[in-house]
Amino acid sequence: AQTVTQSQPEMSVQEAETVTLSCTYDTSESNYYLFWYKQPPSRQMILVIRQEAYKQQNATENRFSVNFQKAAKSFSLKISDSQLGDTAMYFCAFMEIQGAQKLVFGQGTRLTINP
Amino acid sequence: GAGVSQTPSNKVTEKGKYVELRCDPISGHTALYWYRQSLGQGPEFLIYFQGTGAADDSGLPNDRFFAVRPEGSVSTLKIQRTERGDSAVYLCASSLGVGAWNEQFFGPGTRLTVL
Numbered sequence: 001a002q003t004v005t006q007s008q009p010e011m012s013v014q015e016a017e018t019v020t021l022s023c024t025y026d027t028s029e030s031n032y033y034l035f036w037y038k039q040p041p042s043r044q045m046i047l048v049i050r051q052e053a054y055k056q057q058n059a060t061e062n063r064f065s066v067n068f069q070k071a072a073k074s075f076s077l078k079i080s081d082s083q084l085g086d087t088a089m090y091f092c093a094f095m096e097i098q099g100a101q102k103l104v105f106g107q108g109t110r111l112t113i114n115p
Numbered sequence: 116g117a118g119v120s121q122t123p124s125n126k127v128t129e130k131g132k133y134v135e136l137r138c139d140p141i142s143g144h145t146a147l148y149w150y151r152q153s154l155g156q157g158p159e160f161l162i163y164f165q166g167t168g169a170a171d172d173s174g175l176p177n178d179r180f181f182a183v184r185p186e187g188s189v190s191t192l193k194i195q196r197t198e199r200g201d202s203a204v205y206l207c208a209s210s211l212g213v214g215a216w217n218e219q220f221f222g223p224g225t226r227l228t229v230l
Binding site: 106 | 224
């Protein structure tokens with residue numbers, strides 16, 4: 001079974017700084033998707049960024065980018081120029097392309113951006 | 116357009132009671148997913164529907180949990196003989212179709228508290 005591990009329960013940075021959230025996963029699949037979701041206090045999960053394992057180029061979405069290391073099974077999220085609105089829980093998630101059509105989530109990292 | 120909606124937002128019940136949680140997906144989305152998020156954890160998959168049929172219910176913890184989607188739109192998660200361990204946030208998500216390339220859009224969840 002696939003597992004996703006986020007080893008940083010909490011992180012805190014100053015506004016405008018850059019922060020990197022870590023995620024590792026375990027799978028025997030060769031192709032899959034990886035995701036970062038943001039969950040603010042409103043509880044609604046919002047997709048931040050996603051990466052298909054077959055694509056070598058790291059995904060970027062404005063201030064958000066990933067460092068995908070397939071051999072190491074590592075998928076970190078970098079937030080540049082952090083803003084107060086980035087304060088939230090962040091979840092790393094995995095999904096097979098063939099087989100089980102479900103997101104497998106990590107335990108989450110609580111990120112606080114301080115003014 | 117409207118996103119995924121879930122009702123009620125909060126539900127408090129007594130141990131042993133029956134509860135129903137409702138999910139209204141985004142119009143036109145054929146795939147619908149239920150996840151359960153315990154306090155301080157990432158969401159865990161319960162069941163997903165493709166159209167009216169439950170395509171994978173492997174995440175349902177036991178036979179007290181049941182979900183339906185009779186017309187391929189609204190879904191109801193039903194929990195019989197509730198236990199204190201059922202207390203969690205129940206999240207619903209929908210997507211255009213199955214497949215990891217189809218983004219799952221989440222609702223705000225229903226917080227269930229079993230006293």
